Amino acid sequence: MQQDPDVIARPPEALIGDLNPQQAEAVQYRGPALLIGAGAGSGKTRVLTRRIAWILTQFGAWPSQVLAITFTNKAAAEMRERLESLIGPVASRMWVSTFHSACVRILRRDGERIGLKSGFTIYDTADCERLIKLIANDFNFDVKRYTPRSILARISDYKNNLTSAREMLAQYAPDFKPGQRGYRVGRIGNPEELYAVVYAEYQHRLAAANAVDFDDLIVRTVELLRACPDVAEYYHRKFRYILVDEYQDTNHAQYVLIRELAGVDAGGHADMGAVGAGRVGPAWITVVGDSDQSIYAFRGADIRNIQDFEQDFPNAKTIMLEQNYRSTQTILDAANAVIAHNEGRKPKRLWTAAGAGEQITAYAADTAQLEAHWIAAQIKRLHTDDGVRYSDIAVMYRANAQSRSLEEGLIQARVPYQLIGGTKFYERREVKDALAYLQAIVNPADDINMRRILNVPKRGLGARAESQVTLHAQQIGGTFWDGVAHADQIEGMTARTLNPLMRFAQMMQELREFAQEHDAKPSQIVAEVLERSGLLEELKKSQDPQDQSRVENLSQLQSVAAEYEQNTPDATLAGFLETTALVADSDQLPDESQDSGKVTLMTLHTAKGLEYPIVFLTGMEQGTFPHARAMEDTSELSEERRLAYVGITRAKRHLFVTRAAVRAQWGRSAEMMPSQFLDEIPADLIDWKRKEAGMERMRSGWRANASHDFGAHGGWNDDEFDAPSSFGGSSYGSRSSYGSGSSYGSRSTYGSGVRGSAAHAGKVTTRRAPVRQPAQPASSLKTDNHLRIEDFAVGDKVTHDKFGLGTVVDAQDKGRNSVITVDFGSSGVKRLMLRVAPIEKL
Known part of the structure; x- marks a missing residue:
């Protein structure tokens, strides 16, 4: 060749x-x-x-x-x-x-x-949720019980398994025909039937709008x-x-x-x-x-x-x-030791020629707030004394809810930071509005975006007008745009509604003609849409100071379009919309080579593929990391351990690991035991600045020293950590609430979940159900069933309220937070915190 x-x-x-x-x-x-x-x-x-x-x-x-x-x-x-x-x-x-x-x-x-016209629209998550809400309104089912997000997660799971809507209907709702009106989904008792019906209707409406979601691609x-x-x-x-x-x-x-x-x-x-x-x-x-x-x-x-x-x-x-070019051998040895506990993996041991490097620095705080203050103090010291750039430091955590206390600590210490995971540029309301106009221009059949812009900015076309147009479109068997374009045929419509509808239709037609003439110049089309639609004028007139930043965002959108033109020889409006639709969260992460002057905060899942000279792994507690869901599921625990491996190997020069003895969840204080991942790191690799928190020291028999060690502000004073007063004199208790996220307590109730399967090429893939039972509030400090670890030995038989008969295969004496591992046969091997486990020894 x-x-x-x-x-x-x-x-x-x-x-x-x-x-x-x-x-x-x-x-x-x-x-x-x-x-x-x-x-x-x-x-x-x-x-x-x-x-x-x-x-x-x-x-x-x-x-x-x-x-x-x-x-x-x-x-x-x-x-x-x-x-x-x-x-x-x-x-x-x-x-x-x-x-x-x-x-x-x-x-x-x-x-x-296969019936997909080349100008199809790619719906993002917000568009998909809006479509589910429209279906929910038409079918009258409870969106609080079956939220759009949970339904979309289930649909995504079906698609990941290549399970079609037709298959789901045949199994659970064979009498339903997509597109039919008046179907009483409320009579369904089996959730799978509801998911099947909504999935089928969702796909039907996507097809009618010549649209696809990400999974559909x-x-x-x-x-x-x-x-x-x-x-x-x-x-x-x-x-x-x-x-x-x-x-x-x-x-x-x-x-x-x-x-x-x-x-x-x-x-x-x-x-x-x-x-x-x-x-x-x-x-x-x-x-x-x-x-x-x-x-x-x-x-x-x-x-x-x-x-x-x-x-x-x-x-x-x-x-x-296996040769690593990023981290020190100490960091790699820690990662190797942790991941080695996962069974069934292909053996691999990372090594480097870069040398051992510094020991891992570890710290046990009394509370999540004091953990955050210690981290902030360390970052301040690294920056001031050692000359480390803030942008060379990352703080990572298992779940977004943990960021609150970390942010408070950094703010108190006046450490600049950037939080990865906030509202993305293309998800901002004003940007979504502008993009909706562009999508509706390219694809008039796109009902979701056409309905979004009908009254944006406000033009006197509220819910009643939208409802009248929708009903008319259904009657003539057309799209929402068809209903708008033929609004003069709608019976009973007043001039007060008809006139703005006709003006809207004329404006969209003129914008479409302009777009066709200037298709190779998306930036000019963006400018025309912002001007003609009134989006820009409304924001410029606003007295709300927040709207000034929204104007800047729209200006940035036009700049993005201009940049796309310069970098794309065959630029088109549809091509520009495609690039905006395919932007992933990870594509919006800051460039590591640039000095942002800020510490980066992010979840461990977001951190994959990145690297930083200094990394803080926080919340190293059972129930936090590993997550509460993994406490009684070995496959979940294996994935959590892989996540720990990813987190450890993000560090190039120095790794810090921290934990809190008490973490507040659901408005209650939960006593947290150290993460088992800390136990899996060889002791000689870790330099503990403080290995036990206050209450743990006291339980260990150090009460005699309490008056000497315990600080006036409720925290243990260390050589490298000042009491909270050094951050502005604020007092931080052990109680706080989190607006979102999962439960991190040591006790939780888990649903068994529904798992789907799909056969392919001689192999069967089983999927985790995306809709999980919500975790229950964390246990209080007083929870105890008075079982003693010394009464349990390998080979003992126990019964569990949920998992039935099992055999003890391991017992770890950790005082009040002791853990036993039990093999429950078909229910799997579970790690149980002894003092809260609903078990009885036989």
């Missing part, structure tokens, strides 16, 4: 000369299936890009034959940039994109084959490839090399998509000759990932996709990358 002449020729040594032996082997491997087990910080992006360059320069492949899939736009942009430096501008001819972006390109080209592409063999054949011939990053984060639908694009199940055998994948047989697949960093099961990610790769591809080669 002749090499593309536009590809910069690179001698082999230039591509592998600076790699370690395992990296070089992965780059050069010639075969149909390769799994690169890339440990944290092991240089996987470098290996992936070098392998692509190797395929092009040494295998003789053409750029158009390569499909490289990442999970974020930021990762795709980084990969394209690196490839351009390796092989030149020809890199732009490759498909290097996210799953969703690749699917959009496929559906724009061939989606009409994957699902509809799989549908297209399966329903249209000629389309599938086109992509089989086009993509001869498929490379997938972060493979451990793929769900079942993405797993099937890769197999369909590669033609794995289409028969034939890959040509193993000198021309690589050749012209026949399945594409050659390279996947890169780390099963120890699989932390997105709640989003549908299936760790078995990477664990079973060698079974799915019998001729697969596995190469492990």
